[in-house]
Amino acid sequence: MQHINWDNLRYVLVVANKGSIAAAARELNVNRSTVLRRIDTFQKNLNCRIFDRSDSGYVLTPEAEKMIDAAREVESTLFDMQRQIAGHELRLEGELRVTTTDTFMLSLLGPHLASFQQTHPHIVVEVQMTNNILDLNRRDADIAIRPTRLPDAGLVGRRLCDVDFGIYATPQLLQGIDRKQIFTARWIGFVDGIMQTPIGVWFSRTIDIRNICLRCDSFVAVRVAAEAGIGIALLPRLLGDSSAQLERLEVDTSELSIGLWALAHSDLVRSARVHAFIEHLSRALA
Amino acid sequence: MQHINWDNLRYVLVVANKGSIAAAARELNVNRSTVLRRIDTFQKNLNCRIFDRSDSGYVLTPEAEKMIDAAREVESTLFDMQRQIAGHELRLEGELRVTTTDTFMLSLLGPHLASFQQTHPHIVVEVQMTNNILDLNRRDADIAIRPTRLPDAGLVGRRLCDVDFGIYATPQLLQGIDRKQIFTARWIGFVDGIMQTPIGVWFSRTIDIRNICLRCDSFVAVRVAAEAGIGIALLPRLLGDSSAQLERLEVDTSELSIGLWALAHSDLVRSARVHAFIEHLSRALA
DNA sequence: CTATAGTGTTGCAATTATGCAGCATATTAA
DNA sequence: TTAATATGCTGCATAATTGCAACACTATAG
Secondary structure: OOOOOHHHHHHHHHHHHHOOHHHHHHHHOOOHHHHHHHHHHHHHHHOOOOEEEEOOEEEEOHHHHHHHHHHHHHHHHHHHHHHHHHHOOOOOOEEEEEEEOHHHHHHHHHHHHHHHHHHOOOEEEEEEEOOOOOOOOOOOOOEEEEEEOOOOOOEEEEEEEEEOEEEEEOHHHHHOOOHHHHHHOOEEEEOHHHHOOHHHHHHHHHOOHHHEEEEEOOHHHHHHHHHOOOOEEEEEHHHHOOOOOOEEEOOOOHHHOEEEEEEEEOOOOOOHHHHHHHHHHHHHOO | OOOOOHHHHHHHHHHHHHOOHHHHHHHHOOOHHHHHHHHHHHHHHHOOOOEEEEOOEEEEOHHHHHHHHHHHHHHHHHHHHHHHHHHOOOOOOEEEEEEEOHHHHHHHHHHHHHHHHHHOOOEEEEEEEOOOOOOOOOOOOOEEEEEEOOOOOOEEEEEEEEEOEEEEEOHHHHHOOOHHHHHHOOEEEEOHHHHOOHHHHHHHHHOOHHHEEEEEOOHHHHHHHHHOOOOEEEEEHHHHOOOOOOEEEOOOOHHHOEEEEEEEEOOOOOOHHHHHHHHHHHHHHO
């Protein structure tokens, strides 16, 4: 009996997740034909069919579902393993993958990244600026800088500072509006993804949906829109106060205040790189 | 961040198990240099050292122990997976790996393998005749034909027949011995591995160790030795009765009687091949 | 001591896997 | 409809991996 190639199972898993050979190839940074041929050899080795071709791409045969469960188990075991290895790294060099949102990248982190870079010139920080919540369990990133009320299970964090909010608009826009009627003026809102968060809840409670004239998936985009006079905007004060074109209105939004945290997987906090970065940010923002 | 090659972890595991690059290469059926280079790239990818070179070969660094635990977990997950896939195989074709001891291969199975082969010409039976107990969990074999009192957990079995024992010697040897004194004559014994089993216990209780003139690791070897007149032998009756040169003595060995079982992993009994083989043997020996 | 058999490691040639470009087909948009 | 984009799949040239043979070293036996 020949042994199966464990790495091919990784390919099978990605194809199952992505639903097509082409999408899997992009994820794996290889050519489509490579994925195709690896899946073929895997199926030949095990003498079984894993995928049916359907209109919507490669879809798992019912029997293969359990195999994918096994593959996922393998994957998470290896993620754990890699994290533990990375957690034992004591040298202050190598790469450090940090994820944060555009909001904090633009309004807060620039100078602190610069000073960190000066203090630890051999650590190459790789910033992933995205509003998607990357999965620290999957090692999509080593550290996440994000607002949260309570860190997820398995993650450890340091509260860096508070994030307060404010209501902003251009003076030109405000001229035509009665200050007591601002909630019925035109507002800049958020896409569905954000509407589930406390921000979204406040919004849907406070603003009539018919007054929302534009929806964005990012506070930075909201600020651009607000500066263009499109409508009234809810913004983190970090972003709003620094805008020369925007004026802040006196509205109580203290219930929206939230902590900004530096989060890392508990396996990784003993890593010198991770520890140094969190320590640095924490001191700089104290 | 680059992804690690899952297959290289398999190589790491084998090296850890075997203790040397060369031994791992033999196990994996590849060249030594391949193993060496794969271990190298694995360590470079993860940026960690896994093995120390010592006089006794490649030995794990203490930090790497947990990694090997993860690798073992991956391995057993994949064994489970492969078994489940094989268990869904409904066609009566392909290979079927059967392990049994030399004893039963020589004395019992030949004709039944022949008739099975005739009934199912597309199933290629691969016999592994060894006195080592192969691990059905690791898929070292699909079916084991071996004597046992109670099948291991996770295995399902069918009791095929009884295995009774007898005491044998050549008539020439017996001429010089008082039948009441046979236990103090020269005996053919067993190597340590067998001495832990009920057979061994009976032996050490019945025969003075000083009377053992030869030790074998196999009943077949014992029979050859007994036929050569070296000493008195305890043999399965299947082996002893069929020998033209040996005479059976009237000694009660019924306490040694044991069942011969066909064993398979529970995941595999639904496989058509496995089911057919066990069914065939069971009917033939009923 | 020598001889033998084992080990890890390296350069080079042969093998194998991969990327690329192209094809047919399917889906989506205008 | 047509055009544009995406998909799976295949031949061929290139790139990467592997086996082979040789080497240095160690351990063991005679």
